[in-house]
């Protein structure tokens with residue numbers, strides 16, 4: 001099979017779609033990157049020849065006719081060829097069986113400007129209704145219904161393709177989806193990965209058409225929902241200020257995941273880029289036992305979806321905590337300190353360490369919610385996390401020791417978990433905590449309380465780094481010693 005490229009633009013609606021000349025009684029395949037259209041014509045297709053526009057301007061169709069003449073061939077069509085609804089030709093298992101293919105002089109379906117687009121909600125009519133499976137963004141099938149109406153007198157019978165669309169936009173969802181499949185969306189530079197070269201990041205940079213849209217999956221509608229198609233939603237397992245998190249079953253692999261949806265619709269690129277920072281931080285980190293696993297992400301209905309490893313629960317102060325003994329608290333602290341050492345070594349600060357963002361799975365503690373993550377070198381914007389866990393320097397807009405911000409927050413989070421009371425958001429107690437004046441923690445060892453104090457020191461340089469914290473002898477202490485006061 002030969003493959004040829006059709007470079008003719010379909011922007012001009014007069015360049016009417018598939019001009020199928022000659023021997024299209026056969027089977028041919030049109031391939032366009034991932035899009036493969038198999039057209040099986042069971043009848044002689046000479047009815048497509050007598051196109052007014054083609055006759056008026058035969059040269060316009062020349063490349064096509066050159067390519068198609070000769071029977072069975074493969075074609076690579078340019079993206080533009082499919083970018084107008086005229087040329088949305090979903091994968092077709094068969095042509096309508098009740099079309100009269102022997103009629104001569106049948107017009108090609110008109111261009112979008114000329115046809116009356118019927119947005120009909122009426123049920124399927126008998127007769128010339130045909131259903132073609134199309135493709136949605138994620139590669140799954142959706143149905144596009146084309147109704148062939150016969151109009152006019154007997155001599156001048158014309159066929160009109162009426163596209164039934166669920167939404168009221170002019171361009172069908174399948175058109176948008178197909179376009180998205182035709183040209184890959186932009187590859188974004190991950191700011192957390194300093195060493196990636198431009199070419200590695202964006203191999204399609206020169207070819208990308210702006211019409212492909214900045215994000216591929218923003219077309220909306222249940223039919224095109226990657227979330228609904230790929231996952232079965234079990235239940236909501238959490239919510240934050242910006243998102244809701246669901247436990248889901250992935251249909252294909254039968255495994256459970258957590259999927260986080262942003263609550264707000266992200267209309268603007270700036271909002272989307274900001275939301276993407278969380279994904280990019282997670283993705284750049286790779287895997288670590290104490291960091292929630294990241295699988296994939298996508299935009300849908302202008303919301304960001306993040307597929308993550310499913311954990312059992314968070315350590316939220318509002319949920320029943322099982323951190324009843326100092327050993328358990330130290331274990332949580334030790335594991336999250338390992339996560340912090342890992343991310344700090346990669347030049348990233350979390351900036352929102354708190355019990356809500358520490359999850360537990362099978363006894364393993366995992367740091368999650370990288371929505372505030374930034375670079376330690378200050379080269380990215382800084383969005384501080386929950387003020388209850390922020391040290392004074394952040395509240396004073398001093399960002400010189402961002403790794404130590406995480407240490408303070410971890411100390412504050414552990415302090416909260418041990419006390420079992422929510423930290424204050426303001427007031428004298430709030431200030432005391434930032435001046436190293438921690439109330440005594442009855443039932444807890446002095447070394448442990450001193451460690452919390454040093455982690456929450458007002459001077460960030462006096463706080464231990466994550467590495468130093470992990471080297472603290474308290475973590476190697478036998479449990480019995482830990483219990484002795």
Ligand SMILES: Nc1ncnc2c1ncn2[C@@H]1O[C@H](COP(=O)(O)OP(=O)(O)OP(=O)(O)O)[C@@H](O)[C@H]1O
Nearest residue numbers: 238239240241242243245258309310311314356369
């Ligand atoms: N992977 C996960 N497994 C289990 N539960 C999760 C997971 N991710 C999030 N959750 C639950 O959902 C809650 C909200 O998630 P997350 O903190 O990521 O949302 P957010 O809107 O960014 O929150 P915030 O208000 O802290 O900014 C978490 O506190 C936790 O209870």
Ligand SMILES: [Mg+2]
Nearest residue numbers: 240356357369
């Ligand atoms: Mg959170």
